[in-house]
Amino acid sequence: MKKRFGWFLAIIVALIMTVVPLGQTQHAQAADNSLEQxxxxxxxxxGTSPDYPPYEFQATVNGKSKIVGMDVQIGKxxxxxxxxKLKIKSMSFDSLLVALQTGxxxxxxxxxxxxxxxxxxxxxxxxxxxGGYDIVINKTDKAKYKNKNSFxxxxxxxxxxxxxYNAVKNQTTxxxxxxxxxxxxxLALQSHKVDGxxxxxxxxxxxxxxxxxxxxxxxxxxxxxSATSSxxxxxxxxxxxxxxxxxTVDRIKKRxxxxxxxxxxxxxxxxxxxxxxxxxxxxxxxxxxxEYTLIITVCSVFFGFIIGILLALARMAKGxxxxxxxxxxxxxxxxxxxxxxxxxxxxFVYFGLGLFVNLPALTSGIIAISLNSGAYVAEYIRGGxxxxxxxxxxAARSLGMSNGETMRYVVLPQALKNIxxxxxxxxxxxxxxxxxxxxxxxxxxxxxxxxVRSDTYRGVAPIVVIMxxxxxxxxxxxxxxxxxxxxxxHD
Ligand code: ARG
Numbered sequence: 001m002k003k004r005f006g007w008f009l010a011i012i013v014a015l016i017m018t019v020v021p022l023g024q025t026q027h028a029q030a031a032d033n034s035l036e037q038x039x040x041x042x043x044x045x046x047g048t049s050p051d052y053p054p055y056e057f058q059a060t061v062n063g064k065s066k067i068v069g070m071d072v073q074i075g076k077x078x079x080x081x082x083x084x085k086l087k088i089k090s091m092s093f094d095s096l097l098v099a100l101q102t103g104x105x106x107x108x109x110x111x112x113x114x115x116x117x118x119x120x121x122x123x124x125x126x127x128x129x130x131g132g133y134d135i136v137i138n139k140t141d142k143a144k145y146k147n148k149n150s151f152x153x154x155x156x157x158x159x160x161x162x163x164x165y166n167a168v169k170n171q172t173t174x175x176x177x178x179x180x181x182x183x184x185x186x187l188a189l190q191s192h193k194v195d196g197x198x199x200x201x202x203x204x205x206x207x208x209x210x211x212x213x214x215x216x217x218x219x220x221x222x223x224x225x226s227a228t229s230s231x232x233x234x235x236x237x238x239x240x241x242x243x244x245x246x247x248t249v250d251r252i253k254k255r256x257x258x259x260x261x262x263x264x265x266x267x268x269x270x271x272x273x274x275x276x277x278x279x280x281x282x283x284x285x286x287x288x289x290x291e292y293t294l295i296i297t298v299c300s301v302f303f304g305f306i307i308g309i310l311l312a313l314a315r316m317a318k319g320x321x322x323x324x325x326x327x328x329x330x331x332x333x334x335x336x337x338x339x340x341x342x343x344x345x346x347x348f349v350y351f352g353l354g355l356f357v358n359l360p361a362l363t364s365g366i367i368a369i370s371l372n373s374g375a376y377v378a379e380y381i382r383g384g385x386x387x388x389x390x391x392x393x394x395a396a397r398s399l400g401m402s403n404g405e406t407m408r409y410v411v412l413p414q415a416l417k418n419i420x421x422x423x424x425x426x427x428x429x430x431x432x433x434x435x436x437x438x439x440x441x442x443x444x445x446x447x448x449x450x451x452v453r454s455d456t457y458r459g460v461a462p463i464v465v466i467m468x469x470x471x472x473x474x475x476x477x478x479x480x481x482x483x484x485x486x487x488x489x490h491d
Pocket of ligand 1: 048050056182
């Protein structure tokens with residue numbers, strides 16, 4: 001039995017490994033109508049990681065948080081020249097390339113270097129900016145560190161998936177500490193978890209300009225010109241689109257707009273950012289985070305409960321080969337979901353299914369969390385059903401009730417009463433687990449705290465605020481659930 005079940009799971013995994021690459025191949029082999037497609041769609045979706053001032057970062061403009069910076073100016077100009085609207089999607093830097101390849105975004109403008117390894121998977125425009133790399137350190141360590149060689153036994157931080165992360169690993173003897181968010185790296189530096197953070201010069205200058213406790217030192221990384229320049233990335237084979245956008249990039253370079261207009265404009269936002277850095281000033285951001293956290297939780301509990309009931313009944317099916325197959329499938333699903341991390345499931349639904357159907361990040365997050373929760377709720381319900389005395393079923397059947405009627409009117413109501421505490425725990429757990437969707441850019445509480453952190457350059461305060469907010473949410477929910485549990489026990 002176990003052996004056949006193992007083969008069954010192996011077949012499922014093999015299918016997944018075959019289907020996903022096929023979808024990517026189809027994308028790559030399609031004839032090049034990339035320019036025509038964008039102009040027909042009327043929207044150009046730009047992917048970026050807005051934690052890298054002055055390239056792209058969050059700023060509060062007229063009380064609303066928005067993504068600004070030189071890359072945003074370039075994105076706007078590209079969209080204008082194409083005659084389409086610009087839509088900006090933010091996500092972690094190391095998610096951008098997979099988002100581009102799976103069609104979640106149409107281009108990447110995120111200070112990305114057009115390195116040879118990336119050129120194997122995407123097409124780049126001409127270079128729009130030539131930078132270089134610095135290392136940001138605490139001012140108190142200024143006498144200690146001179147360049148990359150000063151960190152022999154230290155720890156150097158860099159954003160995961162970046163050129164500078166590879167440089168830290170390959171060109172220094174320091175311990176490389178990778179983090180997805182640049183803001184987290186600055187927080188780690190200020191709390192002495194790392195001794196320095198490697199990043200591009202304009203970004204280093206921006207962080208230093210807004211943090212009197214930080215200074216920048218030269219990195220002296222040995223970098224090729226492609227590794228110190230920035231270009232726009234498009235899907236492989238988008239020749240017509242790249243050629244058209246190159247005209248915009250060449251014009252921006254010729255008129256030196258980055259240095260003359262875009263960087264000064266970004267600098268103004270950086271200055272206004274740090275005018276009012278009180279957490280109360282960002283109450284709208286936290287309120288939006290709570291709203292999305294509750295939307296994700298309520299929807300996931302609802303759909304997870306339905307999936308859980310269906311799975312529980314499926315796992316109890318028996319009597320003929322079809323029911324045996326259904327039981328097997330349900331068992332395989334529950335084992336597989338409980339055996340894989342929710343983060344991987346969220347990314348699979350958003351990027352993997354994105355090859356076939358373009359689901360918004362919020363929808364993808366709710367689907368992934370519902371599918372995950374359903375596997376756990378199924379076990380609670382199955383335990384609840386088994387806890388109902390078999391005499392109840394016998395009595396119902398002796399009164400002429402069918403199996404379905406017995407389950408619906410006699411067993412399930414008692415089972416649900418027994419598993420109410422477990423369902424309540426699941427709701428509380430999902431309030432906290434909903435934060436996982438911040439990796440695909442859903443603006444829930446964690447995502448909002450990252451915005452406030454990169455906006456105010458304050459590391460700890462936003463974290464304390466969301467800790468308190470999560471506690472208020474979970475404590476209130478548990479009080480309400482306990483009230484209904486007492487009501488049910490009384491009934
Ligand atoms: N230029 C580096 C690279 O392409 C880092 C870019 C980081 N950009 C960001 N928005 N965090 O790897």
